[in-house]
Amino acid sequence: MSQLGEGIIEAFRLIISLDEGLLRIVFLSLRISGLAIIISTFIGVPLGTLLGLKAEKKTRLVNKLIFTFMGTPPVVAGLLIYLLISRMGPFGVLGLIYTPTAMIIAQVTLATPIIAGLTMVGVRSKGTAVVETARSLGAGQGLVTWTIIKESRISILGAIITGFGRIIAEVGAVMIVGGNIEGQTRVMTTAIVLETRQGNFELAIGLGIILLLLSFIVNSFLYNIQRGGGSSD
């Protein structure tokens, strides 16, 4: 049987047998990427909304910086964070290197510009009309902002889905700052790299399939939220 076929069988065997090592890797991946996407959302959505509501000519430089950071190579982000939190770095005293926290920081660094940038584009495309309609109906600043976020929810959820896709599949940054330590910082992507290097292609393929399945489930959930709305109170 081909390695791909064996890999698929191995993947299902691991899933059905609820392999402890595999579950640990899966849950750690979900915990790290889940927390990272939540933090990135809390930073990126308000930032993107704020920028989207401002006149474009006032935010040109920030826009360019955000669009640049959207394409940051993960290894570069990982290297910078490594230099900041390594023992010799300015934040070395915090002892974050090779911990899940360091991996979350790295993933937040990668996802936040994506969420902020895409939210900004979504808000800007709707911005003026929604803001003026809300104001003409007597909405204060808080309600105006909430309304624009609600009206841009398709774009914002698209931004979150894109950000999640980026970090759950990312390997360079988490490898550098996490160190791929078994039971502590080994996530699916770093495990795939390790198993491939060791020649365990079946396990690597199996992990790849599980990664895709998880990504499908999470994205389906977000997609359903994105399509929702319109119910009355």
Next chain:
Amino acid sequence: MTDQQALVKLKGIRKKYDHEVLNIASLALKKGQIYGLIGPSGAGKSTLLRIINLLTPPDSGSLYFHGIPAPLNGTARLTLQRKMALVFQKTLLFRDSVWNNVAYGLRARNYSHKQIELKVGPLLEQVGMEHLAHRRADTLSGGEAQRVAIARAVAFDPKLLLLDEPTANLDPRNIEIIENMITGLSRERHMTVVMVTHNVFQARRIADEVIFLDKGNIVEMGSAEKIFTNPDQEKTRLYVEGRMIY
């Protein structure tokens, strides 16, 4: 008419973008009247509505509500803005149900759930939209959407309703429904209405008074009867007869 008698009074209002779009020496709007605001494209009609609604600040001049100068920013502006409503030329209904759209302004004013139910239900019935209350607003036809937009604007009983071409691109049946809504709601609630329209026949049908604006200036203002039968200005006559070349 004194400043106190007028619901809204504008004095020396000027607004310029790349060229001057509005220059109004004086304009007073009485309570409970329906005003038809007519004039060619680019005359400054929409800008005038936006200035009255405090959405766009004028470059100079003063705006008074019940004789009191209108604040141009801060909480006081919001308080005053909440006494009026503007329905835009391009209606934007929120991606939500018809009910929630109509309830929006009431929620902004912190009405209770019970108060909202008591207001929204009968209003939707009045405008013939009760059967669509739970429909998503973005699935409505143009005429239905405009009815919801007007219902949303009057739900919180504004003293002043500003309408920017509310029947543009609608078929005759929907135009009739909207016109009846506007006149009915205005009479019933003693609301002052300012309606921009390119249709002079519509202005004649529903307006008590007509304001003819051209190149940012009020050319003439008077009762609909006078403007359409015996205007003072030749320009007005040409415009209402559809013979104005611009």
